[in-house]
Amino acid sequence: xxxxxxxxxxxxxxxxxxxxxxxxxxxxxxxxxxxxxxxxxxxxxxxxxxxxxxxxxxxxxxxxxxxxxxxxxxxxxxxxxxxxxxxxxxxxxxxxxxxxxxxxxxxxxxxxxxxxxxxxxxxxxxxxxxxxxxxxxxxxxxxxxxxxxxxxxxxxxxxxxxxxxxxxxxxxxxxxxxxxxxxxxxxxxxxxxxxxxxxxxxxxxxxxxxxxxxxxxxxxxxxxxxxxxxxxxxxxxxxxxxxxxxxxxxxxxxxxxxxxxxxxxxxxxxxxxxxxxxxxxxxxxxxxxxxxxxxxxxxxxxxxxxxxxxxxxxxxxxxxxxxxxxxxxxxxxxxxxxxxxxxxxxxxxxxxxxxxxxxxxxxxxxxxxxxxxxxxxxxxxxxxxxxxxxxxxxxxxxxxxxxxxxxxxxxxxxxxxxxxxxxxxxxxxxxxxxxxxxxxxxxxxxxxxxxxxxxxxxxxxxxxxxxxxxxxxxxxxxxxxxxxxxxxxxxxxxxxxxxxxxxxxxxxxxxxxxxxxxxxxxxxxx
Numbered sequence: 001x002x003x004x005x006x007x008x009x010x011x012x013x014x015x016x017x018x019x020x021x022x023x024x025x026x027x028x029x030x031x032x033x034x035x036x037x038x039x040x041x042x043x044x045x046x047x048x049x050x051x052x053x054x055x056x057x058x059x060x061x062x063x064x065x066x067x068x069x070x071x072x073x074x075x076x077x078x079x080x081x082x083x084x085x086x087x088x089x090x091x092x093x094x095x096x097x098x099x100x101x102x103x104x105x106x107x108x109x110x111x112x113x114x115x116x117x118x119x120x121x122x123x124x125x126x127x128x129x130x131x132x133x134x135x136x137x138x139x140x141x142x143x144x145x146x147x148x149x150x151x152x153x154x155x156x157x158x159x160x161x162x163x164x165x166x167x168x169x170x171x172x173x174x175x176x177x178x179x180x181x182x183x184x185x186x187x188x189x190x191x192x193x194x195x196x197x198x199x200x201x202x203x204x205x206x207x208x209x210x211x212x213x214x215x216x217x218x219x220x221x222x223x224x225x226x227x228x229x230x231x232x233x234x235x236x237x238x239x240x241x242x243x244x245x246x247x248x249x250x251x252x253x254x255x256x257x258x259x260x261x262x263x264x265x266x267x268x269x270x271x272x273x274x275x276x277x278x279x280x281x282x283x284x285x286x287x288x289x290x291x292x293x294x295x296x297x298x299x300x301x302x303x304x305x306x307x308x309x310x311x312x313x314x315x316x317x318x319x320x321x322x323x324x325x326x327x328x329x330x331x332x333x334x335x336x337x338x339x340x341x342x343x344x345x346x347x348x349x350x351x352x353x354x355x356x357x358x359x360x361x362x363x364x365x366x367x368x369x370x371x372x373x374x375x376x377x378x379x380x381x382x383x384x385x386x387x388x389x390x391x392x393x394x395x396x397x398x399x400x401x402x403x404x405x406x407x408x409x410x411x412x413x414x415x416x417x418x419x420x421x422x423x424x425x426x427x428x429x430x431x432x433x434x435x436x437x438x439x440x441x442x443x444x445x446x447x448x449x450x451x452x453x454x455x456x457x458x459x460x461x462x463x464x465x466x467x468x469x470x471x472x473x474x475x476x477x478x479x480x481x482x483x484x485x486x487x488x489x490x491x492x493x494x495x496x497x498x499x500x501x502x503x504x505x506x507x508x509x510x511x512x513x514x515x516x517x518x519x520x521x522x523x524x525x526x
Contacts, residue, residue, distance in 0.1 A: 071221075071229055071231070071232035071233070071292075086117055086292075087115070087116045087117065087291070087292055087293075087294070088116055088117050088118075088119055088183070088188065088292065088293045088294070089107065089110060089111045089114060089116040089117070089118050089119065089293075089294045089295075089296070090118075090119035090121070090185075090188075090222065090293065090294075090295055090296070091103065091107050091110075091121070091295070091296035091297070091298070091299045092129070092142070092145040092146045092148070092149040092296065092297050092298060093121050093124055093129070093149065093165075093299075094124065094129040094130055094131045094145065094148075094149070094298060094300070095127055095129070095130060095131060095300070096126050096127060096501065096502075097123065097126065097480060097481075098501035098502050098504070098505045099300055099501055100123065100124060100165065101165075101169060101333065101505065102300055102301075102302075102501070103298065103299040103300045104120075104165055104169065104333070105330050105331075105333060106299040106300070106301060106311050107296075107299050108174060108180050108330050109311075109313060109327075109330060110245075110278065110296070110299065110311075111180050111181075111182075112179060112180045112322055112326060113247055113278060113279055113283070113313075113320075113322065114278070114279070114282055114283055114289075114294065115283075116294060117180075117181040117182065117183055118180060118181065118182045118183070119182075119183055119184075119185055119188045120164055120165050120166045120171070120182050120183065120184055120185060120451065120454075120455060121149070121153070121164075121165055121185050122153060122156055122162050122163055122164055122165065122185060123163050123164070123165055123167075123168055123476070124149070124152055124156075125152070125156075128152045129145065129148045129149050129152055131145065131298050131300065134240035134241070134304070134309040134310065135304055135305075135309070136263070136267075137241045137259055137263065137267065137269050137271055138267075139239055139240060139241065139298075140297075141237070141239070141297070142224065142235065142236060142237050142238075142239055142295075142296065142297025142298070143223055143224040143225060143235060143237065143297075145297045145298060146222065146223040146224055146235070146295060146297060147219065147223040147225065150219045150222065150223055151219075153185065154210050154215075157186075157210065158207070158210055159474075160474070161474055161476070162186065163446075163451075163476045164184055164185065164186070164450075164451025164452075165451070166182065166184060166450055166451030166452075166454045166455065167336065167445060167446075167448070167449070167450050167451040168335060168336055168339065168445070168476075168478070168481060169333050169334070169335060169336070170333065170334045170335065170336050170337070170450070171333070171450075171454045172450070172453075172454055173329065174329065174330070175454050175455075177329075179322075179323070179326055179329065182454060182455045183455040184451045184452050184454075184455040186452075187452070187455060189218065192218070192293075193214050193215060193217070193218035194214050195209055195212070195214055195215060195218075196209065221233050221293075222293065222295055223235075223295075224237070224295055228287070228291075229291075230290070230291075231290045231291060231292065232291060232292055232293070233291055233292065233293045233295060234282075234287065234288040234290075234291035234293070234294050234295065235295045236282070236288070236294065236295060236296045236297065237297075238276070239297055239298065239310070240273075240298070240301075240309050240310040241269075241271045241273070242271055242272065242273060242274065243273065243274060243275075243276055243310070244273060244274070244275045244276070244307065244308055244309075244310060244311070244312050245275075245276060245277075245278040245310065245311045245312070245313065246275050246276065246277050246278065246312050246313060247277060247278055247279055247313045247316065247317065247320070248277065248279070248315075248316065248317025248319075248320065249275075249277070249317070250275040250277070250312075251275065251276055251277035251280055252274060252275070252276065253274065253275050254272070254273070254274060254275070255273040255274060255275050255307050256305070256306045256307040257273060257304060257305045257306065257307040257309075258272065258273055259271055275312070278313075282294060298310065299311065314327070315327070331508075332508055332509070332511075332512045334509075334512075334514060335481050335484075335485060336445060336448065336450050338441045338444045338445045338448060339441060339445065339478055339481045339482055339485060340485050340514065341441070342437050342438060342440070342441035342478075342482045342485070343481075343482045343483070343484070343485020343486045343488070343489065343515075344485060344486075344489055344515055345437060346431065346437055346482070346486050347401075347485075347486050347489035347490075347515065348489070350429070350437075351399055351401065351429050351486075353396075353399045354399065354491040354492050355398075355399035355400060355401050355429065355490055355491065355492055356381065356382075356385065356398065356399070356400050356401070356490055356492040356493050356494070356495065357400075357401045357403065357486065357487035357490035357493075357494045357495070357506070358378050358381075358400055358401070358402055358403065358404075358494075358495045359403045359404070359487060359494070359495070359496045359497055359500065359502060359503050359506060360374055360375075360378070360402065360403065360404040360405075360406065360416075360497060361374070361404070361405060361497040361500045361502065361503075362374065362404060362405060362406045362497075363405045363406060364405060366499070367497060367499070367500065370497075370498075371414070373498065374497050374498070375414070375415040375416075377495055377498070378415065378495050379415065381493065381495045382398065382400075382426075385398055385492060385493075386398070386425070396427075397423065397424060397425055397426050397427040398425065398426050398427070398492070399426075399427050399429065399492075400419065400426055400427070400428050400429065401428075401429045401430065401486055401487065401490060402416070402428055402429070402430045403430070403431075403483045403484075403486075403487060404416070404430075431479060431482060431483055431486070432479070433477060433479050435479075437482075438478060438479055438482050439475065441478060441482060442475040442476055442477075442478050443475060445476070445478060446475070446476070480502070484502065484505055484506050484509060485509070485514065485515070487506045487509075487510075488506060488509035488510050488514040488515045489514075489515035490510075494506060494507065494510060
């Protein structure tokens with residue numbers, strides 16, 4: 001064994017090592033980047049993105065402008081895309097990271113269809129926010145889900161653990177082709193809510209910001225707790241219990257998947273799932289189209305019993321302004337370059353030889369009850385490789401990269417322990433949180449600041465506070481993302497856990513030849 005795999009629980013973070021020279025350089029680079037952002041802000045008229053410019057008429061809102069400054073009227077902003085107003089879409093991510101990536105893809109799709117700027121959320125802690133079960137018609141309401149996400153975002157800001165999905169997932173190709181506009185959540189909240197999130201960098205000030213009236217008002221608005229505020233915020237309350245969103249087809253028809261008689265009787269539910277065209281329901285001519293912010297709950301969907309749980313858009317109508325290639329472009333959103341480089345370097349410089357990747361999810365949820373099936377799949381794959389191995393000149397051990405949530409101390413007495421005890425036949429490799437390669441990549445990722453770079457930064461607003469680097473107190477745990485990249489490089493094949501979204505993500509990376517997509521910038525040379 002080259003390294004120990006350790007159960008990571010729900011945390012994505014580790015304490016930053018003190019007095020590291022590389023981290024000092026990172027802070028300097030962060031300062032330089034923020035200086036660049038401030039210069040960018042000063043070059044654009046401040047009126048472009050001011051809270052008062054989000055709406056075209058204060059009279060239409062009645063008392064809303066008095067209660068919510070974010071909804072007050074003002075001069076129309078130059079350069080806005082529709083009706084003199086920039087319009088936004090935000091949603092409530094949840095569950096594990098792979099689910100959050102799936103939601104991000106659907107959010108990009110919805111933003112493109114509805115011609116809205118997507119508010120890119122942070123990476124949430126593993127299962128910090130849960131949806132429930134769409135097949136069992138037992139889910140959190142969209143408003144409750146949005147409120148939970150808002151509270152967790154506040155916690156990430158308070159503890160300086162905020163990492164944007166745009167930092168981890170590469171959105172640059174979408175932005176560069178103008179397929180969709182994005183804005184970092186921190187930028188959006190700073191400006192629309194009138195908050196100085198830069199104060200969250202201070203040890204003494206974050207609570208003053210996060211407990212402020214503006215912050216709480218924004219939570220009420222964006223969570224939908226205040227309902228539909230005319231022309232300002234439109235919270236979508238339709239969820240997977242009643243709605244399957246489509247585009248250009250099947251508007252108003254019954255969906256193929258409905259609660260069966262036993263479920264109706266046992267749970268006393270009366271939901272009816274209908275297919276609704278999202279463009280007709282929330283696009284031009286609708287009440288939602290007038291709102292500055294359109295707020296969804298979950299945007300997660302997956303195939304289920306001949307239908308989709310929530311979003312069934314796999315093609316574009318003939319009259320759609322969206323390019324046909326757009327759906328292909330969002331099928332696979334790669335990790336940031338720093339993550340890809342770390343994974344490929346481990347595969348090519350540490351493992352070196354052809355290897356098999358085994359992704360074994362054994363402790364979480366339903367998977368803890370299926371060890372036998374999971375190990376059986378790996379055992380059969382190794383038997384096949386051994387048979388192929390015997391016919392070759394090389395008689396060395398088969399290299400296996402193990403990606404699992406089961407701690408090394410618990411491998412004894414199961415199939416993993418048997419592999420460890422057979423070094424003549426198998427050579428095992430794995431990564432852990434403290435791996436130097438992973439930590440360097442994590443530091444470089446924070447320095448790069450892709451989330452702020454990818455999104456537009458309008459107005460002469462000081463988004464993250466003057467003279468504050470906002471370097472995180474803890475480094476984000478990117479181990480999972482690096483492990484997935486290593487598995488994409490496995491030339492002897494891949495064995496994944498059935499039903500795991502992580503396994504599905506790795507399969508997608510392998511289909512898109514991620515390991516060979518671009519030259520590697522080696523961590524030690526960077």
